[in-house]
Amino acid sequence: MRLKSLTIFLVISSFFLTCILSIWKIMATLQGLSFTNLNVTPIFLIGILLSLAFVLIGNKINHLIKIFSLSFIFSILYFYLNEASPYWYILGVFLITLFFTNKLKKYSIQSLKEDFISEKIIFDFITLFGIVFFAFVILFPFYIMLVTSFKTQIALLVNPLDFSLDFTKSLTELFKSYFVIFETYNFVRYILISSAVSIGTVIVTLLFAIPAAYAVARLNFFGKNFLSTSILIIYMFPAIVLVIPLYTVFSQLGLRNSIFGLLIVYTATTLPVAIYMLQGYFKSIPKEIEDAGIMDGQNWFGIILKIIIPLSLPAIASVALYVFMIAWNEFLFSLMFLDSPKSFTLSRAIQYLSGDAETPRQYLMAGSVIVTLPVLFIFIYFEKYLVSGLTAGSVKE
Amino acid sequence: MSDSLSKLEKRTAYTLVLPAVLLVFAIVLFPIFANVWISFKDIELKDIRIPEPRAKKIVKSISENKSELKIIYKLRNSSLIQEIRNVQFQDKLPTNVSPINLDPRCNFQSKKVVCNFGNWQAKYRENFEIIIQSNNGEIIDKKIIKSQKPILSGKADNPLLTTNFTLENFKKVFYENNFVELLLTTFYFTFFGTVGAIIFGILAAQLVNQNIQGRTYMRGILLFPYVGPVVALAYTWTLLLDPNGGTLNALLVNFNIIEQPINLLGQKYITMSILGFEFKLRLALTTVIFFEIWRYFPLAFLFILARLQAIPQSLYEAAEVDGASPIQKFIHITLPQITAIISILFMIRFIWNFNKFEDIFLLTGGASGTRTLPINVYQQGFAVSDIGMGSAVSIVIVMLLLSFMIIYFRLIGKRANEA
Numbered sequence: 001m002r003l004k005s006l007t008i009f010l011v012i013s014s015f016f017l018t019c020i021l022s023i024w025k026i027m028a029t030l031q032g033l034s035f036t037n038l039n040v041t042p043i044f045l046i047g048i049l050l051s052l053a054f055v056l057i058g059n060k061i062n063h064l065i066k067i068f069s070l071s072f073i074f075s076i077l078y079f080y081l082n083e084a085s086p087y088w089y090i091l092g093v094f095l096i097t098l099f100f101t102n103k104l105k106k107y108s109i110q111s112l113k114e115d116f117i118s119e120k121i122i123f124d125f126i127t128l129f130g131i132v133f134f135a136f137v138i139l140f141p142f143y144i145m146l147v148t149s150f151k152t153q154i155a156l157l158v159n160p161l162d163f164s165l166d167f168t169k170s171l172t173e174l175f176k177s178y179f180v181i182f183e184t185y186n187f188v189r190y191i192l193i194s195s196a197v198s199i200g201t202v203i204v205t206l207l208f209a210i211p212a213a214y215a216v217a218r219l220n221f222f223g224k225n226f227l228s229t230s231i232l233i234i235y236m237f238p239a240i241v242l243v244i245p246l247y248t249v250f251s252q253l254g255l256r257n258s259i260f261g262l263l264i265v266y267t268a269t270t271l272p273v274a275i276y277m278l279q280g281y282f283k284s285i286p287k288e289i290e291d292a293g294i295m296d297g298q299n300w301f302g303i304i305l306k307i308i309i310p311l312s313l314p315a316i317a318s319v320a321l322y323v324f325m326i327a328w329n330e331f332l333f334s335l336m337f338l339d340s341p342k343s344f345t346l347s348r349a350i351q352y353l354s355g356d357a358e359t360p361r362q363y364l365m366a367g368s369v370i371v372t373l374p375v376l377f378i379f380i381y382f383e384k385y386l387v388s389g390l391t392a393g394s395v396k397e
Numbered sequence: 398m399s400d401s402l403s404k405l406e407k408r409t410a411y412t413l414v415l416p417a418v419l420l421v422f423a424i425v426l427f428p429i430f431a432n433v434w435i436s437f438k439d440i441e442l443k444d445i446r447i448p449e450p451r452a453k454k455i456v457k458s459i460s461e462n463k464s465e466l467k468i469i470y471k472l473r474n475s476s477l478i479q480e481i482r483n484v485q486f487q488d489k490l491p492t493n494v495s496p497i498n499l500d501p502r503c504n505f506q507s508k509k510v511v512c513n514f515g516n517w518q519a520k521y522r523e524n525f526e527i528i529i530q531s532n533n534g535e536i537i538d539k540k541i542i543k544s545q546k547p548i549l550s551g552k553a554d555n556p557l558l559t560t561n562f563t564l565e566n567f568k569k570v571f572y573e574n575n576f577v578e579l580l581l582t583t584f585y586f587t588f589f590g591t592v593g594a595i596i597f598g599i600l601a602a603q604l605v606n607q608n609i610q611g612r613t614y615m616r617g618i619l620l621f622p623y624v625g626p627v628v629a630l631a632y633t634w635t636l637l638l639d640p641n642g643g644t645l646n647a648l649l650v651n652f653n654i655i656e657q658p659i660n661l662l663g664q665k666y667i668t669m670s671i672l673g674f675e676f677k678l679r680l681a682l683t684t685v686i687f688f689e690i691w692r693y694f695p696l697a698f699l700f701i702l703a704r705l706q707a708i709p710q711s712l713y714e715a716a717e718v719d720g721a722s723p724i725q726k727f728i729h730i731t732l733p734q735i736t737a738i739i740s741i742l743f744m745i746r747f748i749w750n751f752n753k754f755e756d757i758f759l760l761t762g763g764a765s766g767t768r769t770l771p772i773n774v775y776q777q778g779f780a781v782s783d784i785g786m787g788s789a790v791s792i793v794i795v796m797l798l799l800s801f802m803i804i805y806f807r808l809i810g811k812r813a814n815e816a
Contacts, residue, residue, distance in 0.1 A: 026648060038652050116722040123723045130604045131615065137691070138621055144644055145633040160642035161651060212417035220403070221410035227418070234425055236745075236802070238752030240771040241791040244778050245431035246424070248445045248557060268424030271417055300409050329626040331755045336779070347628040351759070354632060361636055368629030379624045383617050386624070387699065 005112045005121065009055070012125045014047030017100050019129060021078075023136055024096055028089050030147075032162035035083055042081045050074050054101060058108045071097035103128065142372075149177050149366040156361065177366035185353065185363070186341070187370060194328060194346040194371075197259055201266040201327040202320045205274050208267065209319070213278035214304055218290070228279070235272040239332050242269075247336055257340045265337075266327045274319050281315035282308060318385045321378060325386070328375055346371040429795065435788035437562040442782035444556045448476030450484045450517060450549040452525075456539050464531040466539065470547060472514070474521040479559075481521075481551040486512040488547040493532045500527065517551070566789035574773070583769040585679070586686055586757070587750040593690035594746055595739060598697025603731070605698075606705045616702070623695035631759035634688055638662055665766040681765035685757055689750065697742050704738045705731065744805045748798060770794050 022038050029035050050070060057066055075094040079085070111117065147163040148156070155162065165174065172179065181187045215221070216228055246265065247256070255261030285308065293303045309316065334348040344352060350367040353359050379386055453471040470488075474481050486503070488510045490496070496505055503512035510527065531537050570576060605615050622630060637644050638661040646658035659667070659680075667680040708731065716726050754771040757763060763772035770790060778787025 029648065029651065030644070036651060036653065115720065119723045127604055127607055130600060134601055134604070135615070135618060138618055141630065141633045141637060142621065142625075144637055145629065148636065156642065160644065160647040208417040208420060211413035215410040215413035219406050219410035219413070221407045221414075224410075227414065233802075234421060236748055236798070237425065237429065238749070238771070238794070238798070240752050240754045240774055241432060241795055242425060242428040243774070244784055244787045244791060245428035245435060247778075248435070248784065249428075249431070251445050252447060252555070252557070264420070265424055268420050271421050272425075275417060300413065325624060329624075331627055331759075335758075347626055350628050350632065364632055365636065368626075368632055371626045372629045375624055375626060376621065379620070380617060383613075387616075387620070 002109075002112055005117045006055070008118045009107060009112060009121050010048045010051050012121055013051045013100075013104065014044050016125045016129050017047040017050070017097070018044045020096055020100070020132055021093065023132065024092055028085075028092070029161055030163045032159065032164045033085065033089065035085075037083065039082060043078070046074065046077050046081070050097070050101070051104065054104050055107060055109055055112070058110075063105060067098055067101040070101055145365050145368050145372070149362050149369050150174055151362055152176070153360045153362065177360075177362040178370075181353075181363050181366050181370075185349070185367075187346075187349065187367065190344050190346045190349040191370065193259060193344065197262050197266065197345060198324050198327040200259075200263045201270065202323050204263065204267045205270050205323050206316065206320060209271055209274035209278055210304060210309065210316070212271075213275045213282055214300070214308055216275065217279040217282035218287075231272045231276050235276075239269065243332065243336050246333075250337060256337045257343045259343060261337055262333060262345070265333050266330060270323045270326055274323060277319050277322075278312070278315060281312050285311050314385065314388075317382070318388050321382055321386050324378070325375055328371075432788045432791045432795070435557070435785055436566055436792045437564070438557075438559075438785045439561075439563045439565060440556060440785045442779065442784055444476060444478055445784060446475065447555050448474055448479040448481050448519075448553040450481055450486075450514075450551045451475050452486070452547045452549055454488075454543065454547060456542050458539075459528065463536040464534050465528060466537050466542060467526060467528050468542065470525040470527075472517075472521075472523045472525050474517045474519060476519055476553070476556070478519050479553055479556055480519055481517045481553045484514040484517055484549065484551040486510075486514055486547060486549050489545050490529060491537075491541055491545075493535070494529050494537060495532060496527045496529050498528060500525070503527075563785075566783075566785045567792075569786055570789045570793060579768060579770060579773060582679075582682065582766065583751065585682060586689070586753070586767070586769055587747055589686045590689035590693070590750045590753075591743060591746040593686065594694040595697045595742055597690055597694035598701050598742070599735070599739075601694065601698040602701035602705055603727075605702055619698055620695045622692045627692070627755045628759060630692065631688070631756060635662065635760060638684065662761050663765050679766055681761055681767050685760055685767050688760060689753065689756055692756065693746060693750075697746065700738050700742055701735055704735050708734050744801075748801060751798065751801070752794065770797075 018040055021043055022040065025035055025038060053070060054066070057070075071094055074097045075090055078093050079090050107121075114120070144163070147165065150165055151163065167174075216224060216231075250256045250261050255264075289311070290303055290307055293307050298306065329347065330345075331347045331351070334345045335351065338344055338348050341349070341352065346367070350364065350371060353367060354364055451473050455469040455471065457467045457469065459465055459467045470486075472486075490505075490508055490510065492508065496510060499505055499510070500512065502514060503510055505511075512525075529537065529542075601619055605612055605619070638646070640646050640658040640660040640663070643658070645661075646655075649655045650658060661684045662681050664680045666677045668675055669678050670676075712730050713726060716730060721729070752771055753769070754775065757767050757769060757772055758775065761767045763769070763776060768776070770793065774787050774790045774794070777783050777790055
């Protein structure tokens with residue numbers, strides 16, 4: 001029994017170690033180191049030796065001393081097995097091993113006798129592996145996006161794997177792609193248009209949604225139930241089926257290529273979500289507060305302005321951020337409605353840029369960084385509000 | 398008293414709701430019905446403008462005599478299918494200049510040439526000429542004549558509002574363009590995209606729900622693909638997967654995992670052999686599905702995490718006492734608690750993947766076997782410029798969506814509500 005759990009422990013832990021070391025090696029390769037072999041088998045084998053040594057030593061020596069010396073020995077072995085590598089790379093290996101052996105702390109020969117220990121080991125390491133895996137898979141494209149924007153066409157052709165940044169170059173050289181897209185490709189204008197459309201959509205949506213949500217949440221009127229169910233059904237309907245009729249009508253009305261036309265469409269498509277989210281929050285506000293307002297002789301306008309809005313600022317913030325994000329990221333309608341570079345939004349401008357096969361990659365990526373950064377910053381800064389917005393409104397994207 | 402109060406309440410409610418309802422009606426509901434109308438019409442992109450009479454003015458010298466000029470108006474009906482009725486024409490001439498041998502349809506009065514051209518058929522074209530002469534033998538400046546633009550007007554029906562209908566579009570949808578393959582591709586994409594996103598969502602939620610350090614950061618990072626702009630993310634992936642120096646292919650070749658770069662987004666099939674069985678995998682479609690999963694599993698993750706955090710810890714403690722293994726805990730406690738949310742997520746994601754346009758459009762443009770129904774709407778409507786056909790495909794999408802919703806509410810909806 002103990003042998004079985006020991007084997008599982010050794011294999012799984014070493015597998016995990018091999019995975020992180022491989023990721024480390026890939027990242028190092030992308031810094032221009034010329035590795036050509038992942039060396040999976042030898043690392044896996046010395047990984048098994050490391051874990052075995054760890055449990056065999058057990059509590060005989062101090063934990064810190066134990067992990068430092070084991071990691072040190074491991075790094076030296078690794079250094080000899082691996083292709084020629086600089087010291088910073090081996091230092092990274094040492095730190096990873098340190099982290100890994102520290103995670104092994106709770107395992108010892110005794111603990112391998114516990115109930116379900118094999119399953120627990122598997123769960124533990126799958127958790128660790130999962131975190132590394134998800135973080136890597138998600139962040140890797142963003143990382144490539146960012147570093148590509150700092151490279152030059154020639155450098156990428158010479159070695160497509162070298163993403164190291166050359167800090168000996170002047171800042172203007174380093175940020176050249178950004179200067180080019182701002183100066184040659186007019187990106188300042190697109191940033192302004194995108195901001196205007198997104199902020200405009202937020203304002204107009206709130207102006208329409210707050211009164212409507214208040215009515216749905218508080219007042220009794222004929223067709224109220226029908227309205228609240230149709231809100232849900234309407235936002236299941238996709239943008240792609242609206243495109244052709246809107247295109248034809250907007251063409252005839254001259255609303256294509258206009259920011260105003262885009263703003264109406266964005267507002268109308270986000271309104272159902274906004275109303276749905278807001279009315280849910282309004283319902284949670286105690287009615288007595290409003291009754292006090294009615295006693296004071298306030299009409300509905302006063303009640304909404306002086307009581308409802310101040311009390312539901314968090315929900316309004318959620319809706320605003322969510323609508324901003326949708327409008328900023330929107331692509332389909334801007335593709336269909338805008339053909340003149342004068343009225344492009346950022347997304348449309350980047351797509352237009354990519355239509356020309358001659359456009360160097362780094363310009364495309366610099367544009368992508370510019371369109372992504374604001375959303376990510378807003379998201380990180382207001383994560384709490386946005387997450388509640390996403391959860392409530394996620395039926396729509 | 399209370400009667401008038403409730404009347405007031407109603408009136409207030411309608412005032413508050415009406416602007417939003419009207420806007421949504423105009424931009425969301427109206428187009429859905431308009432699609433039905435357009436889908437029965439033989440109409441192309443170039444026909445959607447209301448037909449108008451047009452004239453291009455060309456000024457030519459006719460002889461050595463500079464006091465005479467010929468003006469040619471290239472007249473045409475801008476529409477290829479619509480008639481324009483009662484076309485009126487008007488052009489102004491400078492002082493002391495008058496036309497000679499004027500066309501009988503026109504007359505000249507107070508320095509203006511005014512013509513009544515009657516009705517113009519579709520595709521109507523005419524080179525209408527007038528010869529002008531200076532009254533006092535002076536040289537006529539060509540530029541002045543050229544700079545004066547003629548004014549034309551006429552009555553025409555809006556091609557969208559005519560009442561000639563055809564079933565041709567639907568026939569084409571079903572019998573041409575490989576409708577069955579189109580439908581299958583859409584279903585593969587939708588189904589695997591949805592299931593994949595939910596599975597990865599469960600895995601990620603299960604991970605983050607454990608007591609690990611940096612849990613909030615992890616939650617934030619996991620949502621990045623969902624909040625990022627699709628254009629930026631799709632192009633980054635295109636760059637990553639590019640066979641010519643794309644990072645992924647370059648890495649795989651560098652570490653000798655593959656010999657030749659694989660065109661992950663441009664190759665329709667790849668032959669794989671597993672255990673001696675050879676089968677063809679839809680490569681580009683699979684790649685697009687993986688992008689879809691990558692981008693939308695965060696949503697599933699967020700929902701499932703919220704549900705997981707609401708499961709009372711005492712359930713797990715009780716199971717611990719009973720000596721349940723981690724797998725048993727997952728199967729007997731966690732899974733039953735999240736089935737309701739999974740079924741809702743499944744429907745939402747299924748419908749949204751079914752309608753997904755941007756992701757596929759930006760990655761492959763619908764090439765290499767990734768043409769789905771929404772991509773087809775775009776291709777028919779804007780690439781082939783057949784608006785009627787595009788609308789017909791939209792109608793097919795709406796019909797399928799409605800049937801999904803009905804099936805969902807019949808089968809799963811009730812159970813989800815009970816849970």
